[in-house]
Every structure is written in C-alpha cells, then in structure tokens.
Amino acid sequence: MLSGKRIILGVTGGxxxxxxxxxxREFQKAGAEVRVTMTPSxxxxxxxxxxxxxxxxxxxxDIFPEKGQSSEWTRHINWGEWADLxxxxxxxxxxxxxxxxxxxxxxxxxxxxxxxxxxxICPTMDGEMYESPGVSKNLQTIQEQGYHVLEPDSGYxxxxxEGKGRLPEVEDILExxxxxxxxIEGPLEGKKVIVTAGPTRExxxxxxxxxxxxxGKMGVAMAQAAQSLGADVTLIHGPLxxxxxxxxxxxxxxxxxxxxxxxxxFQDADVIIMxxxxxxFTPVEVHQNKVKKLSAASEIKLQxxxxxxxWLGDHKKEDQVLIGFAMETExxxxxxxxxxxxxxxxxxxxxxxxxxxxxxEADTNTVHLLGKESEQTFQGSKKDIAVEILNTIFR
Numbered sequence: 001m002l003s004g005k006r007i008i009l010g011v012t013g014g015x016x017x018x019x020x021x022x023x024x025r026e027f028q029k030a031g032a033e034v035r036v037t038m039t040p041s042x043x044x045x046x047x048x049x050x051x052x053x054x055x056x057x058x059x060x061x062d063i064f065p066e067k068g069q070s071s072e073w074t075r076h077i078n079w080g081e082w083a084d085l086x087x088x089x090x091x092x093x094x095x096x097x098x099x100x101x102x103x104x105x106x107x108x109x110x111x112x113x114x115x116x117x118x119x120x121i122c123p124t125m126d127g128e129m130y131e132s133p134g135v136s137k138n139l140q141t142i143q144e145q146g147y148h149v150l151e152p153d154s155g156y157x158x159x160x161x162e163g164k165g166r167l168p169e170v171e172d173i174l175e176x177x178x179x180x181x182x183x184i185e186g187p188l189e190g191k192k193v194i195v196t197a198g199p200t201r202e203x204x205x206x207x208x209x210x211x212x213x214x215x216g217k218m219g220v221a222m223a224q225a226a227q228s229l230g231a232d233v234t235l236i237h238g239p240l241x242x243x244x245x246x247x248x249x250x251x252x253x254x255x256x257x258x259x260x261x262x263x264x265x266f267q268d269a270d271v272i273i274m275x276x277x278x279x280x281f282t283p284v285e286v287h288q289n290k291v292k293k294l295s296a297a298s299e300i301k302l303q304x305x306x307x308x309x310x311w312l313g314d315h316k317k318e319d320q321v322l323i324g325f326a327m328e329t330e331x332x333x334x335x336x337x338x339x340x341x342x343x344x345x346x347x348x349x350x351x352x353x354x355x356x357x358x359x360x361e362a363d364t365n366t367v368h369l370l371g372k373e374s375e376q377t378f379q380g381s382k383k384d385i386a387v388e389i390l391n392t393i394f395r
Contacts, residue, residue, distance in 0.1 A: 006085075009055075036060070091121045092124070188394060213360040235250040282304075
C-alpha cells in the first residue's frame with residue numbers, strides 16, 4: 001500500500017528520535033518517497049545531515065530558515081499539498097499539546113495545519129507523562145479532530161523506569177500507515193486510466209529503425225501517479241530504458257501502428273494520457289532482410305503515421321478526459337495551444353527541449369499544463385510533476 005506514496009516524517013525532540021531514521025529507511029524500502037521535518041529540539045538528538053542524506057531532501061525545521069538553508073518559507077504549504085500521509089514519530093507531549101490547540105510555531109506544527117493528508121501521531125514519552133491528565137485530554141482532543149493515533153508500547157524507558165510510552169516497533173508503524181493509506185479513496189478511485197509511454201520504432205529492415213531518445217520516464221511517472229490516486233492503470237509502452245514497476249499492468253508495443261491498435265482496445269477508458277513519443281513518419285517499404293550497404297538506395301521514402309491523439313479526440317466519449325503531450329523546440333505555448341484545439345484534447349502537457357534539465361532521458365522537467373481556460377507551470381522531478389498535474393486536474 002505504501003509503494004509510490006509520498007510521506008512526510010515528522011520527528012520531535014525525544015530520545016526515540018534516532019529510531020525515526022530506521023523508520024524512514026523502511027518507508028523507502030516499501031516504495032514510498034519520504035521528506036523529513038523536525039522540531040528544533042529534535043536536532044539535539046539526531047543531526048539534520050542524517051535525515052537529509054537518507055531522504056535525499058533538505059530537512060525542514062524553521063519557518064524562516066537560517067542563512068544557507070532553503071529560503072522557501074512556504075514549504076509547509078507545498079509539503080502539505082504534496083503528501084499522501086504525515087507520520088509524526090516520535091511525538092513528544094509538547095508537540096502533542098501544540099497540535100491539539102492549533103499552535104504552529106515551527107515548520108513541523110505549521111505543516112500539520114497545512115496538511116491535506118491523513119496524519120498519524122505516535123505519542124512517545126515517559127510513562128507518568130503519558131498517563132497524565134493533560135496528555136490524556138490532548139490525545140482525546142486530537143482523535144476527535146480526526147488525527148490517527150498509534151498508542152505507545154510498554155517496556156523499559158529512557159528514564160530507567162518501566163511503563164507505557166515507548167515508540168512502537170517500526171513494523172507496527174508501517175502496518176498502521178498502510179492501513180490508513182489503504183482506506184483513502186483517491187480522486188481516481190474506480191476509474192480506468194490508460195497511459196502511453198516511451199518511443200515507437202519504425203523499422204526500415206530487421207536491424208534498422210527510425211526512433212527518438214525518449215526514455216519513458218515521464219509516462220511511467222504519470223502511470224504511477226494515477227495509480228497512487230486510486231486508478232486502475234494500464235501502461236502501453238514502447239521500448240523503455242527504465243524498468244516498469246512490478247505492480248503496474250503493462251502492454252508492450254513497438255511501432256506507432258502497434259500503439260494505435262493497443263489504444264483502440266482501451267478507447268473507452270475514463271482517462272487517456274498520451275505521453276508516448278510517437279513517430280510522425282514510417283518507411284513506405286519495410287525490407288524483410290537486412291539491406292546491404294552496397295545495394296541500398298540513397299533515399300528512404302516515408303509516409304505519415306496515424307495521428308492517434310487526433311483520432312482519440314474525434315472518438316472521445318462523454319466525460320472522458322484526454323491528455324496529450326507536446327515536445328517542442330520553438331514557440332512552445334503557441335504550438336501547444338494549437339495542438340490542444342486541433343486534437344480536441346482536454347489538456348496538453350507541453351515542454352521544450354531547450355529548457356535546462358528537461359526533455360528526453362532527464363529525471364527532471366519543466367512543463368506547462370494547458371487546459372481550455374487555464375495554464376500552469378510545474379518544475380521538479382518527473383515523479384513529483386506527474387502527481388502535481390493529476391492532483392490539479394482531478395482534485
């Protein structure tokens with residue numbers, strides 16, 4: 001249930017903070033992407049560099065960061081929209097009280113208020129503290145407010161005493177997190193989504209073909225994003241340079257003609273996302289044997305391939321959402337807007353090969369989402385962009 005999910009891990013200032021590093025790793029092993037926010041006191045137990053290195057992201061601590069840190073003081077808003085689940089482990093009595101009363105005096109508590117996702121709180125403290133009237137009242141309050149709580153374990157505590165207050169085992173936290181995520185109905189729940197990805201190959205002979213450098217990363221990211229929002233996804237792909245997740249149903253094709261036939265089988269899907277880099281031309285003649293250099297003609301005659309996106313636009317059913325892609329080298333928005341209208345698509349996702357860190361084979365991208373009455377720009381990793389785009393369209 002955690003594969004492909006995005007989790008914020010909140011760490012507060014208790015001795016169990018060191019265990020959060022192991023929890024982060026287990027979330028990652030389960031296929032989740034994790035970002036960490038810490039209270040200032042938590043950094044006295046575990047250094048920022050530990051969580052930054054493990055997560056691959058800068059750790060958020062202060063609302064107004066110190067010099068040398070990210071100046072994005074609105075991170076609590078962006079992260080609150082980004083996450084599928086927010087897990088606070090360990091959660092001290094102090095942070096618990098702040099959450100119960102709506103106090104937001106650091107990045108962690110501010111992100112709690114901004115979060116759109118479910119929040120799982122793992123209260124962890126000394127036994128006498130846990131049993132105190134104030135903590136009991138705050139636990140009751142946060143549960144009435146809709147927060148999820150995983151009760152602490154009993155055992156030997158940092159104080160040297162025994163009692164209830166230990167951070168639950170990592171496996172128990174993962175199980176609870178999976179249960180929470182599994183109970184969430186995403187905006188694409190019950191919807192059939194088709195995503196095309198990667199290049200097509202138009203063969204000249206058995207060993208030569210016309211193609212392009214598409215890796216399929218953006219298409220696979222779109223498929224995973226749709227799946228994380230509850231969709232029943234089928235990925236139709238050409239020859240990819242990346243592996244396909246095991247839990248993603250896929251159909252392999254080679255040529256544009258193959259892709260067209262595969263797409264027609266799923267033309268009644270609720271959402272069709274045409275992310276494949278489809279060849280516009282194919283050889284008129286395909287040789288059955290390898291063409292020898294000495295006997296080869298100096299020209300290859302080409303003909304246009306089927307315009308699949310246009311065909312889908314002409315055969316679009318009511319309430320179906322059709323999303324196309326546009327890769328350009330000039331006049332990006334003008335050409336994308338024209339494609340949106342001509343292909344009768346609902347959205348076009350446009351990007352330029354001229355943008356740094358964008359285009360074929362890159363892990364990052366800069367794209368423009370064009371709708372009939374809207375335009376938005378997204379920049380970052382292809383995985384993050386994919387989720388942001390679908391959240392924008394369907395939430």
